[in-house]
Amino acid sequence: MELIVVPAYNEAERIGRVVRDLFEHGWNNVLVVNDGSSDTTVAVAEQAGARVVSHLVNRGQGAVLETGNEYARRNGFDVVVHFDGDGQFCAADIKGAVDKISSGYDVVVGSRFLDERSVLPWTKRHIVLPLARLVNRFLTGVKLTDAHNGFRVLNRRALEQIQINQSGMAHNSEIVAKIKKMDLRYTEHPVEVRYLEYGQSAAGGFKIIFDWIFKK
Amino acid sequence: MFKKYRVGEIKIKELGIWTVFWLAAGIVVAIPNSTTVVAKIVGIGRGADLVVYSSLAIIFYILFRVFNRLENIEKNITKITRELALKEEKKN
Numbered sequence: 001m002e003l004i005v006v007p008a009y010n011e012a013e014r015i016g017r018v019v020r021d022l023f024e025h026g027w028n029n030v031l032v033v034n035d036g037s038s039d040t041t042v043a044v045a046e047q048a049g050a051r052v053v054s055h056l057v058n059r060g061q062g063a064v065l066e067t068g069n070e071y072a073r074r075n076g077f078d079v080v081v082h083f084d085g086d087g088q089f090c091a092a093d094i095k096g097a098v099d100k101i102s103s104g105y106d107v108v109v110g111s112r113f114l115d116e117r118s119v120l121p122w123t124k125r126h127i128v129l130p131l132a133r134l135v136n137r138f139l140t141g142v143k144l145t146d147a148h149n150g151f152r153v154l155n156r157r158a159l160e161q162i163q164i165n166q167s168g169m170a171h172n173s174e175i176v177a178k179i180k181k182m183d184l185r186y187t188e189h190p191v192e193v194r195y196l197e198y199g200q201s202a203a204g205g206f207k208i209i210f211d212w213i214f215k216k
Numbered sequence: 217m218f219k220k221y222r223v224g225e226i227k228i229k230e231l232g233i234w235t236v237f238w239l240a241a242g243i244v245v246a247i248p249n250s251t252t253v254v255a256k257i258v259g260i261g262r263g264a265d266l267v268v269y270s271s272l273a274i275i276f277y278i279l280f281r282v283f284n285r286l287e288n289i290e291k292n293i294t295k296i297t298r299e300l301a302l303k304e305e306k307k308n
Contacts, residue, residue: 053301
């Protein structure tokens with residue numbers, strides 16, 4: 001059974017569409033993890049039919065994903081999909097990624113660079129992400145074309161071996177490092193990312209590196 | 217300080233450390249040249265320099281401790297928040 005974990009922080013305007021879209025693509029187990037939103041995210045998500053768990057206070061995306069993972073562990077799900085709640089991802093991409101899990105991979109990580117669908121801001125495509133990729137490869141030793149993608153699928157084995165301790169945005173690199181450390185079988189899957197806003201700022205990027213190095 | 221100890225806010229070990237600290241500070245203020253004696257022993261020219269160097273070392277140590285402590289607190293808050301979130305869902 002697959003659980004789609006959707007982290008959400010003040011996404012009331014978009015979460016409804018994201019959840020409905022997931023249902024329309026045949027994913028019936030959608031868990032919205034609300035990270036202490038101050039808007040109506042919870043109500044909108046519940047109305048759209050999702051299961052909802054709520055952090056009482058904002059703890060960051062890494063913390064939210066781990067809560068989703070823990071929910072999956074306790075409720076006997078064997079596949080978990082991390083799927084951002086702001087509508088950047090395409091629900092249609094999940095099927096192919098989950099199929100790769102069935103064919104024997106423990107982790108499937110989304111990549112914006114395996115096809116031409118994602119239109120990235122120029123600075124992101126040519127400066128920020130290649131740089132991030134280098135840092136990531138240097139720190140974790142895992143070769144990925146897109147190491148910083150919030151789309152990933154974990155099977156039961158990966159779920160049991162990967163515990164996310166980085167509560168902020170450095171969880172991404174942490175997960176990659178754990179894939180390597182636990183010797184999990186991983187592969188990439190092309191996903192489309194639609195940019196609504198820029199996302200991480202450059203300062204945010206440095207904060208991630210800092211967190212990653214100092215907050216183990 | 218002694219009052220704090222009596223009402224149990226600080227332990228005997230902390231009382232000892234703080235007593236030594238303030239006694240030392242008092243001596244240094246009363247007899248400024250006293251630090252020179254210690255400085256000579258550890259190979260630093262002036263007593264005032266010794267005070268600056270050791271203060272820096274102590275501050276960095278404390279900073280490190282505070283940083284770690286904060287990190288632990290953050291992790292615990294996350295754990296509690298997670299547990300609460302998962303418990304709450306069970307009820308529904």
